[in-house]
Amino acid sequence: MFAQVATPAALVDLDVFDANAHRGKVRAGRLGVALRPHAKTVKSPDLLAGILGPETRGFTVSTLGEIRALGVIVDDLLYAVPLAAGKASAVLAALGDADLRLTVVVDSVAGLAGVPQDSRIDVAIEIDCDGHRGGISPDDPVLSELAARAATGHRLAGVMTHGGGSYLGSKAHVVSVASQEREAVVGAARRLRDDGHDIAMVSVGSTPTFAAVDHLEGVTDARPGVYLFGDLSMEFLGACGPSDLALSVLATVIGSADRGRTSFIDAGWSALSQDRGVPAMAGSTGLGRVGKPGTTPSGADLIVSAANQEHGFVTAPDGGPTRFAIGERVQVWPNHACATAEMHRRLTLVRGGEVVGSAVRPRGW
């Protein structure tokens, strides 16, 4: 299987990808929100073009490379990282002459000052829902001041938040983060509407909270990203099942040691990333689960326990032999699809066990 693919290679199973995309759409429909998937995981415009539709009118991005690549397939992008000072002209250059609305998030007056004034550029205020990252608390007096300033010289599109705390606990923890996430942003929107602003965007984001919420009342759009690929972290947090992992790394066994108890593969951290999954996994899957090509991660009882730049060390958690032969192909299921995909410029697309094409991910900032 995949004998003609040079290793290491990032494989995307399109059947699984399509099913993940479909499940996201159905869920967004049921929750009554638009989908604005975070493109940082998949990045490839070829793959992302396939998920557009009435529920998905635009994407979330976090680099100028993503703006350039996706600005040609959609006309609505949310740049979800505060714009670095001095980057205004680069943003305008990335927009080029595209007929596009770009919403830039801000969470400070100083940050707002760096957002270029352009008819295509709107502003959204980042709300802090869990003390995990940036953003303004919905009850912080600065919120009204920042909104007033944002509405002068820019169009204030709305508010957004990211329930990043959803990665930091167990599956049971996600539900409470999800309601906190919704309440924070809906509360902020209410305050700003009371101030007289027209708040069109009330946006939440994170794959675990999107999978866990039972309603999103007051929210207009959701920004999950990793749900399209799935990974061992999302499986651990209950956001996907073991058959929902579209991204894997194909590798070749290049050596063995310790009387067959370690197999070396040609996928080191340069192909896998160094991501060990969400903290509550406590590194139990090493740098990923390993199985024979065509298996699913639930049938993969071996892990990449360590890696050098171009060597992965495959072991069994019980210390037994790996039973891999030199020259054999293996598939590695990553802990964090965003991190693993980031190591690859090209994704190899497979369907029904056959290679059907490839897709390029824009890199850089």
Add this chain to the structure above:
Amino acid sequence: MFAQVATPAALVDLDVFDANAHRGKVRAGRLGVALRPHAKTVKSPDLLAGILGPETRGFTVSTLGEIRALGVIVDDLLYAVPLAAGKASAVLAALGDADLRLTVVVDSVAGLAGVPQDSRIDVAIEIDCDGHRGGISPDDPVLSELAARAATGHRLAGVMTHGGGSYLGSKAHVVSVASQEREAVVGAARRLRDDGHDIAMVSVGSTPTFAAVDHLEGVTDARPGVYLFGDLSMEFLGACGPSDLALSVLATVIGSADRGRTSFIDAGWSALSQDRGVPAMAGSTGLGRVGKPGTTPSGADLIVSAANQEHGFVTAPDGGPTRFAIGERVQVWPNHACATAEMHRRLTLVRGGEVVGSAVRPRGW
């Protein structure tokens, strides 16, 4: 300083790089060995061409991209990862019509079978010196058998080993790893010469052991790699000083939280990597030390304590305020230069605080 550089950017201070390269040459001369630097850290042929000379006749590589990029500037390369089955034709394609000697390492009969027979391709046997990675123990009976097979159909160039254990302890530990490394490979060479083989290459490698050894009797060449850039891990292991770090990441402060005790920068793990340094550092430098541009890491008392894909979280170890303003530039000194450089296709070259050019790193396998 560096106001015109778009962030995040990987900076290489050429004054420091040149000094590191010079120190390596002097040390190789004193130890009486040739230098065959591992190119996986720097990768850029523009930068590596500058270090060639009588002491440095070739490079060590671990991807076909490095063969393609460096085959045009040298005629002697060591491919230091066992060749994956099925990669023979890709290796020949990477050689193109270059007039080049490529030495491929093997540590198994199965692996040897996959090495293409070509007049430009030699074989070296990887020796295990510390049970840390692949290779054959110098006293394993398989060594003679593998050498005999390698000498039939290929030219057996010699033996090589990698003291990978040098990263796994403290500074004091490196000296014992270094003598183990030398003894293993010299012992293997002796055995193979006793078997009647002409062993021209007796090669050791790792920046910490290269810095720690007091002699390399019987060794022909050394393959340090990260010494050219230096990093916090090498400083910790005593292989460089705090002023010898040529690679850093320039970033911009984009936000703050927790009453100024956290600053957010626009360099997340996609720019820094997730490398937390050698195990004995116990994560004490987070994802890197942070200072104002133009400082050195010893003057940098802040660290990147955590990161998302495009956000770095800067904090002070004592929990005090970071004293950074939004819009300010910072410089991040990485734990592991190989891992941080791997996240960047382009390196921004600086000298005396001024940008003087850029260099491209070949990516992929």
